[in-house]
Amino acid sequence: MPEPIIKLEDVWKTYQLGKTEVHALRGLSLEITPGAFVAIMGSSGSGKSTLLNMIGCLDFPTKGKVYLKGKDISKMTESQLSQFRGKILGFVFQEFNLLSNLNAMQNVMLPMIFQKMPMDGREERAGKILEIVGLKNRMLHQPSELSGGERQRVALARAFANDPEVIIADEPTGNLDSVTGRMIMESLTNFHREQGKTMVVVTHDPKIANYAEEIVNIEDGQIIKNHSTAREYLWKE
DSSP: OOOOSEEEEEEEEEEEETTEEEEEEEEEEEEEOTTOEEEEEOOTTSSHHHHHHHHTTSSOOSEEEEEETTEEGGGSOHHHHHHHHHHHEEEEOTTOOOOTTSOHHHHHHHHHHHTTOOHHHHHHHHHHHHHHTTOTTOTTOOGGGSOHHHHHHHHHHHHTTTOOSEEEEESTTTTSOHHHHHHHHHHHHHHHHHHOOEEEEEESOHHHHTTSSEEEEEETTEEEEEEEOOOOOOOOO
16 A cells, blocks of 8 residues: 555644633544545534645644655744645635736746746646646636636646645635536546546535545544545536
């Protein structure tokens, strides 16, 4: 069995709210292998957003260990972790998080700048990815000139900018209608199938979770169920 690309080992995350301690994660352990397509499911307050932050190495646990490609993230400086994370992980957010003063191509090129990719390579790669997600004719448009679905496709292209090994998508269809949402999930599925990318999708929606190969259900900061899916691609219009 291959070495996990992301591993959480007995992870606790505790927040102090006044005099009260809130345990968002309670001794949670999880392994994600290279090439997996995993959905994290849970209701509001279940701990899935905190789990997302741990999987994405965006936060440190109160107790326990988080490993990214076998490296203990607690042993890295913030600068080292940022560079390491930028090469291995790509993120897609519900709110798109595009910069309004940059056009589609410039938004996609931004992560490449942080990884110091040469200008010629940035433009070529951004153009290719935007073409793959069906935005060949919208590359020079500002976010305000794009529909919600087009903006999410720009965000998807940006997530793939540095050719990451893992894509983490947080409620990627939450602000979209059902037809556009299905298009986004099919794009993610195609990237997974054709490029072998590891996919982690955080959602509360069973229709979205059924695109994955494995569903991890979380409740009260603990995994309550972990099972394979039939990948039925359930979607009611």
